[in-house]
Amino acid sequence: MQRERVLLRGGRVVDPANQVDRITDVLIADGRIAEIGPALDSTGARLVPADGHVVAPGLIDVHVHLREPGYETKETIATGTAAAAAGGFTSIFCMPNTRPALDSVATLDDLRQRIAVSALVRVFPIAAITAGRLGQRAVDFSALVEAGAVGFSDDGDTTADCSIMRQALAATLDHGRPVMVHCEDKALAPGSMHEGEVSRRLGLRGIPAAAEEIVIARDLMLARLTGGWLHICHLSTGRGAELVRRAKADGVRVTAEVMPHHLLMSDQWVDTSRSLLNVDEPIGPTATPRDPHTKVNPPLRTGEDTRQLITAVVDGTIDLVATDHAPHGAAEKTGSVYEDAAFGLSGLELALPLMLALVRARHLSLGDVITRMSCVPAKLWSLAAGTLSPGALADVVVFDPDQPWIVDAAKLKTKSANTPLIGMELQGRVKHTFVGGVDRYGT
Numbered sequence: 113m114q115r116e117r118v119l120l121r122g123g124r125v126v127d128p129a130n131q132v133d134r135i136t137d138v139l140i141a142d143g144r145i146a147e148i149g150p151a152l153d154s155t156g157a158r159l160v161p162a163d164g165h166v167v168a169p170g171l172i173d174v175h176v177h178l179r180e181p182g183y184e185t186k187e188t189i190a191t192g193t194a195a196a197a198a199g200g201f202t203s204i205f206c207m208p209n210t211r212p213a214l215d216s217v218a219t220l221d222d223l224r225q226r227i228a229v230s231a232l233v234r235v236f237p238i239a240a241i242t243a244g245r246l247g248q249r250a251v252d253f254s255a256l257v258e259a260g261a262v263g264f265s266d267d268g269d270t271t272a273d274c275s276i277m278r279q280a281l282a283a284t285l286d287h288g289r290p291v292m293v294h295c296e297d298k299a300l301a302p303g304s305m306h307e308g309e310v311s312r313r314l315g316l317r318g319i320p321a322a323a324e325e326i327v328i329a330r331d332l333m334l335a336r337l338t339g340g341w342l343h344i345c346h347l348s349t350g351r352g353a354e355l356v357r358r359a360k361a362d363g364v365r366v367t368a369e370v371m372p373h374h375l376l377m378s379d380q381w382v383d384t385s386r387s388l389l390n391v392d393e394p395i396g397p398t399a400t401p402r403d404p405h406t407k408v409n410p411p412l413r414t415g416e417d418t419r420q421l422i423t424a425v426v427d428g429t430i431d432l433v434a435t436d437h438a439p440h441g442a443a444e445k446t447g448s449v450y451e452d453a454a455f456g457l458s459g460l461e462l463a464l465p466l467m468l469a470l471v472r473a474r475h476l477s478l479g480d481v482i483t484r485m486s487c488v489p490a491k492l493w494s495l496a497a498g499t500l501s502p503g504a505l506a507d508v509v510v511f512d513p514d515q516p517w518i519v520d521a522a523k524l525k526t527k528s529a530n531t532p533l534i535g536m537e538l539q540g541r542v543k544h545t546f547v548g549g550v551d552r553y554g555t
């Protein structure tokens with residue numbers, strides 16, 4: 113694909129890293145941001161009218177399951193990165209629970225070759241904490257960072273052994289990449305949804321909030337002990353956020369992410385609700401209870417948890433928003449009863465519209481959303497991204513923040529449209545996703 117000159121004309125340019133939020137033009141040339149300013153010369157450039165649209169640094173998702181190698185029936189690097197581009201993401205981190213797991217230099221080398229062939233956006237691998245993700249033997253952290261790992265996670269499972277977690281966190285002091293933890297005490301969590309009033313009413317076994325909070329507390333203590341960089345994945349409870357808030361105040365080096373579904377949906381969705389919380393936007397008719405598309409881990413929690421998590425995003429306790437895009441085939445979702453269905457939601461193409469609902473409800477500004485979905489991850493991981501500064505790589509998203517659209521499984525780019533939002537109306541549509549100046553989504 114040619115790296116063309118592109119002039120984005122008259123969009124609302126939101127570039128929080130440079131405190132920019134104004135209507136102006138952006139010129140892309142040679143894969144980089146060439147110039148920002150009013151009425152730029154369009155000679156030799158493809159003109160992209162952007163009036164009414166937002167032009168922002170490309171989004172960065174630090175938590176994606178691409179499923180390749182090993183589970184290509186669910187997703188591939190090609191389809192997952194196409195979904196990323198459709199969602200406005202220019203960089204994504206992929207989780208290591210593939211087959212084989214990403215636990216060795218050889219598996220990372222193999223992945224790098226696959227990415228070079230088929231990825232539409234930048235892909236950065238997260239390696240496993242333990243060999244085979246079995247929780248028994250730590251990987252060679254430094255060798256894997258050399259091979260390109262940007263973090264370590266046994267996501268999907270919690271590394272139960274405290275001495276391995278201590279070793280993993282201590283190693284971050286040498287290699288500078290975080291340990292990204294899935295916090296769940298499996299002994300407490302044999303259920304399939306949040307444990308509470310709704311699970312009791314539906315007769316489903318629950319996963320208590322404490323199953324998550326106990327491990328968050330443990331890992332915060334180990335981060336304090338080692339001084340290492342702990343990153344909490346998919347924080348879902350208000351009490352968990354409070355633990356992180358206190359630890360940050362005490363100087364513990366912890367960062368945390370939250371998923372849009374944990375800010376806008378509650379366990380009521382496992383029953384019949386299809387209203388987004390905190391924004392007062394019913395987006396569909398009520399559903400039948402126990403829709404496997406509402407099954408996710410950590411589970412959708414209570415309305416009170418969603419409110420506390422939004423507060424934690426606003427006050428900076430939660431550093432960033434990611435998706436935990438977790439594709440599964442229909443047989444593992446709708447073909448199953450709730451208890452047997454796989455955990456996970458498709459997220460890449462839905463995250464931005466969901467976050468824009470929080471902007472319309474004035475919980476966050478547009479700049480806050482771009483900050484949490486682009487600038488902060490770029491800064492934390494020292495990526496050459498997250499800004500529209502002249503000279504920066506032209507990783508740019510152009511989106512219409514108001515355009516309504518119906519979520520249609522057949523039109524999503526992901527191979528597995530496992531989301532309770534199918535058939536619902538959302539607002540906010542990506543128009544173009546430029547990666548290094550190449551438009552990977554727009555037409």
Ligand SMILES: [Zn+2]
Pocket residue numbers: 175177207267268436438
């Ligand atoms: Zn995950």
